[in-house]
Amino acid sequence: MKAELISKAYEIAKERYAEIGVDTEKVLKQLQDFHLSLHCWQADDVNGFEVKEETELGSGLAVTGNCPGAARNIDEVRQDILKAKSLIPGNHRLNLHEIYGDFKGKAVDRDEVTVEHFQSWIDWGKENDTLLDFNSSSFGHPRSGSLTLANPDEGTRQFWIEHTKRCRDIANAMGEAQGDPCIMNLWVHDGCKDVSVNHALYRNLLKQSLDTIFEKEQPMMKDCIEGKVFGMGLESFTVGSHDFYTAYAAQKGKLLTIDTGHYHPTESPADKVSAVLPYLPELMLHVSRPVRWDSDHVTIMDDTTQELFFEIVRAGALDRVHYGLDFFDGSINRLGAYVIGSRAAQKCMLRALLEPTETISKLELAGEGYKVLALLEEQKAMPWQAVYDEFCVRNDVPVGQDFMLDIDKYAAEVTSKR
Numbered sequence: 001m002k003a004e005l006i007s008k009a010y011e012i013a014k015e016r017y018a019e020i021g022v023d024t025e026k027v028l029k030q031l032q033d034f035h036l037s038l039h040c041w042q043a044d045d046v047n048g049f050e051v052k053e054e055t056e057l058g059s060g061l062a063v064t065g066n067c068p069g070a071a072r073n074i075d076e077v078r079q080d081i082l083k084a085k086s087l088i089p090g091n092h093r094l095n096l097h098e099i100y101g102d103f104k105g106k107a108v109d110r111d112e113v114t115v116e117h118f119q120s121w122i123d124w125g126k127e128n129d130t131l132l133d134f135n136s137s138s139f140g141h142p143r144s145g146s147l148t149l150a151n152p153d154e155g156t157r158q159f160w161i162e163h164t165k166r167c168r169d170i171a172n173a174m175g176e177a178q179g180d181p182c183i184m185n186l187w188v189h190d191g192c193k194d195v196s197v198n199h200a201l202y203r204n205l206l207k208q209s210l211d212t213i214f215e216k217e218q219p220m221m222k223d224c225i226e227g228k229v230f231g232m233g234l235e236s237f238t239v240g241s242h243d244f245y246t247a248y249a250a251q252k253g254k255l256l257t258i259d260t261g262h263y264h265p266t267e268s269p270a271d272k273v274s275a276v277l278p279y280l281p282e283l284m285l286h287v288s289r290p291v292r293w294d295s296d297h298v299t300i301m302d303d304t305t306q307e308l309f310f311e312i313v314r315a316g317a318l319d320r321v322h323y324g325l326d327f328f329d330g331s332i333n334r335l336g337a338y339v340i341g342s343r344a345a346q347k348c349m350l351r352a353l354l355e356p357t358e359t360i361s362k363l364e365l366a367g368e369g370y371k372v373l374a375l376l377e378e379q380k381a382m383p384w385q386a387v388y389d390e391f392c393v394r395n396d397v398p399v400g401q402d403f404m405l406d407i408d409k410y411a412a413e414v415t416s417k418r
């Protein structure tokens, strides 16, 4: 795209926004401070680096598609993530699952993992100016079954408690090493495929497990807990539902993870922001896109995502939210998926930052209903894209669809040879 054209369009956009009281230069600074946490698992279809017998992902999760070029090892995941980062404006964090440890070809069971298995990631983060976040991994293991932390079997439950405690130690060490708290997410698939009568038992067990896991103070990490409406093969009941974790987080001062793919089709994740923030310290997002039974399609600028970012900005909660991504699609170019999803999340944030919220809020409080509607409608066609293009230019990344050229080149030179 022609640099001159982009700059002209931006200058016009800047004036248009100034007319409604919005300072695009200030917004560009805010967008620069908006850091996504890129999920490592999009690079290799949630495979990870454990030495294991071929196992299906399972545990309520599934990745479909066989687009060639998936990363096959730690070097390829790192290479792809750096490539993705070079095509996404701004600087972003990396979100690691425990199964992505540097196990060096050795079988390390989940209750044996230590920070040593993540030392090379910590070093990589430093070398590449990338802060790390972390996740315990309860899926895709011979002991995953349908119940982990809520399993009535003492041995199985203790195995997963030990795993999760170790993950907190690792997250805390990451936080210490990077001088910035590591955000550690806990999601377990625990649930039932069919009708069951022991819901209270499972939930009490999950609560007890969480209490044990969280006993140790870990100052350089933050715990977040993520509910889900159902998982594949676990359709009838989810132990860690949204209500369960919201209540737990409120009582214990933990962060709640809102995964936009984890709710009923007509339930609004955006509406949860102002509902839970009076009770919770902070939120973690997993920005994704549900399509029927799948919760993990690539993020796009759909209404759900846009509304979520509007709600965060309108609530004045920008610095109380952590912005993780959580989609995985093995049917399209994986690097393309990273870039499309990340840019879509940024654009939704940009549009929210460009809203003349104060003006609209005053009109609403003055009872000027039609003007509120009118201004909100007008925002939809304001030239926000020109501001995003300028953001790309200032960050020295391809503007608009030009990133496809880089992705095709990378596919030809790198991923097609895998």
Ligand SMILES: C[C@H](O)[C@H](O)[C@@H](O)C(=O)CO
Residues within 6 Å of the ligand: 041, 046, 061, 135, 187, 226, 228, 259, 286, 295, 326
């Ligand atoms: C890899 C998983 O998607 C992730 O850990 C979890 O956050 C989830 O959303 C499960 O549906």
Ligand SMILES: [Mn+2]
Residues within 6 Å of the ligand: 187, 226, 259, 286, 326
């Ligand atoms: Mn998630």
